[in-house]
Amino acid sequence: MTLTEENYVDLAEEAIDELKKMKDKKERDIPIVSTSKIRNLLAMTADIYNDVLNVRADKLPAEVVGRIRYLKIRFVYEAGRERSVRNLVEKAKILECLNKIGESKQRYILFSRYIEALVAFRKFKGGKDE
Numbered sequence: 329m330t331l332t333e334e335n336y337v338d339l340a341e342e343a344i345d346e347l348k349k350m351k352d353k354k355e356r357d358i359p360i361v362s363t364s365k366i367r368n369l370l371a372m373t374a375d376i377y378n379d380v381l382n383v384r385a386d387k388l389p390a391e392v393v394g395r396i397r398y399l400k401i402r403f404v405y406e407a408g409r410e411r412s413v414r415n416l417v418e419k420a421k422i423l424e425c426l427n428k429i430g431e432s433k434q435r436y437i438l439f440s441r442y443i444e445a446l447v448a449f450r451k452f453k454g455g456k457d458e
């Protein structure tokens with residue numbers, strides 16, 4: 329999956345819609361990721377985003393690239409701790425998106441907007457937290 333300015337909003341909405349439709353083996357609804365959990369993921373992303381905006385070049389410095397790689401580890405860790413986060417990471421293809429950022433300032437900004445769109449659609453369509 330490749331994020332673009334034209335598709336990231338639609339991809340975020342599709343991912344949340346898919347999460348809402350998920351059923352277990354007994355056809356019971358699988359709880360969607362909580363708004364507080366998804367907002368924590370956004371906060372980790374936003375912390376790097378603020379530094380990325382201050383980079384003047386199109387190519388990110390090694391220190392920022394390292395933080396993005398660590399962000400991937402944090403997503404993996406959170407996905408391992410909680411099934412609802414894993415479902416989000418898989419349906420939204422978050423790890424794939426992180427892998428494609430590389431040293432690109434623009435791709436990270438787009439990724440950050442994608443995560444923000446996921447949070448927005450989760451809040452708008454997700455219903456109440458349990």
